[in-house]
Amino acid sequence: MEPGGERPDETMRVAGRVKAIRVHGRAAFVDLEDRTGSLQLLLRSDTLGDETYRRWLADLDPGDILGAEGHPAVSKRGEPSLAVGQLTLLAKAIAPPPEKYHGLQDVEERIRRRYLDLLASPETRELFRARTLLLREMRRYLDAAGFLEVETPILLPIASGAAAKPFVTRSSYLDAELQLRISLELPLKRLLVGGMERVYELGRTFRNEDMDSTHSPEFTELEAYWAYADYHDMRRLIERLFEHLADHVREWLPNSPGAERGAKDFKPPFATVDFVDELERRSGIPDLLSKSREELRALARAAGSTVPDDSPAGTFLDKLFEHYVEPHLEALTFVVDHPAATTPLAKRHRSKPGRVERFEMFYRQTELGNAYTELNDPDEQERRFREQLVARGGDTYAYDADFVRALAHGMPPATGIGVGVDRLVMGLTGASSIKDVILFPLVRPR
RNA sequence: GGGCCCGUAGCUCAGCCCGGUAGAGCAGGCGGCUCUUAACCGCAAGAUCAGGGGUUCGAAUCCCCUCGGGCCCGCCA
Numbered sequence: 001m002e003p004g005g006e007r008p009d010e011t012m013r014v015a016g017r018v019k020a021i022r023v024h025g026r027a028a029f030v031d032l033e034d035r036t037g038s039l040q041l042l043l044r045s046d047t048l049g050d051e052t053y054r055r056w057l058a059d060l061d062p063g064d065i066l067g068a069e070g071h072p073a074v075s076k077r078g079e080p081s082l083a084v085g086q087l088t089l090l091a092k093a094i095a096p097p098p099e100k101y102h103g104l105q106d107v108e109e110r111i112r113r114r115y116l117d118l119l120a121s122p123e124t125r126e127l128f129r130a131r132t133l134l135l136r137e138m139r140r141y142l143d144a145a146g147f148l149e150v151e152t153p154i155l156l157p158i159a160s161g162a163a164a165k166p167f168v169t170r171s172s173y174l175d176a177e178l179q180l181r182i183s184l185e186l187p188l189k190r191l192l193v194g195g196m197e198r199v200y201e202l203g204r205t206f207r208n209e210d211m212d213s214t215h216s217p218e219f220t221e222l223e224a225y226w227a228y229a230d231y232h233d234m235r236r237l238i239e240r241l242f243e244h245l246a247d248h249v250r251e252w253l254p255n256s257p258g259a260e261r262g263a264k265d266f267k268p269p270f271a272t273v274d275f276v277d278e279l280e281r282r283s284g285i286p287d288l289l290s291k292s293r294e295e296l297r298a299l300a301r302a303a304g305s306t307v308p309d310d311s312p313a314g315t316f317l318d319k320l321f322e323h324y325v326e327p328h329l330e331a332l333t334f335v336v337d338h339p340a341a342t343t344p345l346a347k348r349h350r351s352k353p354g355r356v357e358r359f360e361m362f363y364r365q366t367e368l369g370n371a372y373t374e375l376n377d378p379d380e381q382e383r384r385f386r387e388q389l390v391a392r393g394g395d396t397y398a399y400d401a402d403f404v405r406a407l408a409h410g411m412p413p414a415t416g417i418g419v420g421v422d423r424l425v426m427g428l429t430g431a432s433s434i435k436d437v438i439l440f441p442l443v444r445p446r
Numbered sequence: 447g448g449g450c451c452c453g454u455a456g457c458u459c460a461g462c463c464c465g466g467u468a469g470a471g472c473a474g475g476c477g478g479c480u481c482u483u484a485a486c487c488g489c490a491a492g493a494u495c496a497g498g499g500g501u502u503c504g505a506a507u508c509c510c511c512u513c514g515g516g517c518c519c520g521c522c523a
Contacts, residue, residue: 004481020483027480044480062473076481096473099457101484106457108515120457162523183523209522210447221523306520318523360523370523418523433516446514 006073006083014039014082015067015090017119020100021060026050028057029075032066041068042081056087062100063093063119111435112443123256130252130259131425131437135202137248138222138421141241147198147224152187154180154204160398161185161345163315163388165208167217180206184223185345185418186403189374192227193411200224202421213433214366217442220421222369227412231357231373234415235334238361238371242266242332249428258430265363266428271333275321276355278335283324288317289339289354296320312388312396314342329362332427344384344397346372347413361419363427369419376414378407 001007016034026045031038045053060066067088073081098104103120110117110124117124139149157176159166161183169178184201191199205221226234246266253259280288285299296316297309305319317339329335336359337352346356357373375381382404388396425437435441 020485022482022485023479024482024485025479027482029482029485031483038483040483042481046480075483077483079481079483081481096456099459099472101472102458104457105459106453106515108453109457111515116457164523205523207522210520212522213517215522304520367523420523444514 001072001074003074003078004076006071008071010072011069011085012072012082013067013069016065018060018062018064018066018093021057021062023057026053028053029081030060030066032068040075040079040081041066041070041087042073042075042083043087044083047083047085059089061093061096063095063097064089065091065093108443111441112446114439126253126256127429127431127437128439130249130429133252134245134249134425134428135220135421137245138241139202141244142200142224145198145237147200147226148196150188150191150196150199150201151203152181152184152191152201154206156181158398158400159183160400160403162207163396167206167208182207183418184221185416186400188223188225189411189414189416190403190406192225192374192414193406193409197227197412198225211442213435214423214426216422216434216438219434219438222419222421223416225374225414225416227414229415230413231359231371231415234371234417235359238369238417238419239268239270243268245424245428253429256430259428260430262428262430265332270361271331273325273333273335275335275338278325279317279321282328283320285320288320312341314339314344317342326362326365329365332361332363332368335360335362340384341387343372344388345375345381347375347377348380363423366423367420368423368427369417371415371417374411374414374416376407376411378404381407 014032014034016032016039018030019033019038020031022029028043030041030043032041043053043056048056067090068082068084069086070082070084073083075081098116098120104110104113104116118128143149155169155171155178157178159179159182161181162185164182166179166182169180170176171178182205184203184205188199188201200223202222203220204218206218207215208217209215211217226237243266246263249259250263276288280286283303288296291299293313293316296313297311300307300316300319303320303323305316305323307315307319325335337349337355338346338358338360340346340348340354340356343356343358346358349355349357358371360370361368375384385397385399385404389399422434422437425431426434429437431437
């Protein structure tokens with residue numbers, strides 16, 4: 001069609017939100033936007049009748065949701081348009097939208113009133129769409145690998161499977177305290193005992209800790225458990241998943257420099273460092289595995305840690321690692337074969353004494369996930385839980401007696417992994433705060 | 447929990463150092479304009495300057511406290 005042209009024989013109907021109104025006396029342009037994009041409506045006094053034209057414009061505000069019917073046309077400046085014959089107000093915007101050019105800038109308002117952020121910012125809409133697609137792709141990938149998605153309890157008598165403070169609530173009916181889960185691990189391993197050989201859960205986990213750019217009190221975790229496989233198998237599975245997601249994110253966020261970098265960084269091969277060797281190298285401290293709890297505590301203190309004196313030995317090793325090694329883990333790195341004292345749920349290493357078969361993934365100084373060859377010996381599991389209990393201070397792995405009883409019935413040798421999904425989405429999209437990838441992050445009530 | 451920074455109209459910002467009683471753009475109102483796309487032109491309106499207290503003849507501005515947020519540290523798989 002030529003500029004100024006119109007097809008009076010064709011009729012089109014559209015609906016969307018008014019983004020901008022430009023009135024020129026007896027003609028007006030209205031930008032209408034929906035999920036597929038933006039279309040210019042052309043309203044003219046001469047075709048609509050002056051009274052109708054004036055009444056419609058008088059009632060029209062940015063943010064209104066309209067239905068429009070008319071003929072395809074091209075404006076004199078060449079913009080594809082709809083020459084409107086009928087206009088229907090579908091919803092009135094009483095409150096104004098954010099500033100039309102700068103959008104919503106205030107960080108707090110963008111989080112507290114996410115609907116306005118989404119309304120004003122296509123980038124925000126695209127990011128959250130990408131998040132959903134990434135989660136869908138993780139499910140597809142695991143489903144195709146023969147894993148079964150399951151749902152396990154969020155409300156539990158004792159939250160265990162990790163060292164963290166739980167949220168506490170109550171059941172009126174049971175007249176009993178309940179805790180919100182801090183991990184998915186123990187229920188999923190019970191399913192291995194029950195003969196479900198490949199399971200995963202993708203769901204919300206809760207930890208009653210401080211919030212910052214990489215910690216949210218409720219966050220999304222992926223955990224997968226795989227019978228008759230070990231942590232080498234798991235590493236191959238997760239590396240292929242990362243590569244798969246990296247290929248997709250570039251396509252879903254084609255204009256995002258953050259996603260461009262993420263896609264590149266999540267392509268294998270990835271660096272590998274041995275937990276103990278790397279810590280000894282970076283810190284200059286020899287023979288870490290032969291140190292007593294008291295010696296480790298003194299070393300952690302010297303490195304500036306303030307965790308309680310009666311924390312378990314593994315906590316001090318973790319603190320030393322966080323202080324000496326983590327700051328160097330910029331590129332995606334697999335840290336492997338941790339000291340046994342740090343990890344009560346992992347199986348002892350087949351050849352390295354004092355170690356477990358474990359890997360952790362780090363990207364930009366932040367842990368993305370954690371995997372083991374799972375401990376399946378009930379007697380040793382009980383001992384390892386009890387080692388945690390000698391320490392009274394700090395957070396420890398809560399003793400879950402029924403879990404030990406379940407292991408006594410035989411859990412197949414298996415590997416398992418936990419992934420911080422919000423952090424993975426951050427890494428793949430280049431987001432710098434966990435709040436940027438959670439639609440409605442927890443904020444202090446006003 | 448500690449340190450630093452921020453909070454001015456519905457939105458985006460200026461004014462704060464150096465105290466003199468709040469200014470613009472967008473949105474909203476009124477008027478003009480038949481080709482704009484961050485439309486434009488004119489007029490009028492819109493602000494307990496986050497809240498409270500203090501210093502001062504006078505506080506958005508200086509000081510203290512509180513609330514909310516951001517960043518760093520601590521704590522946290």
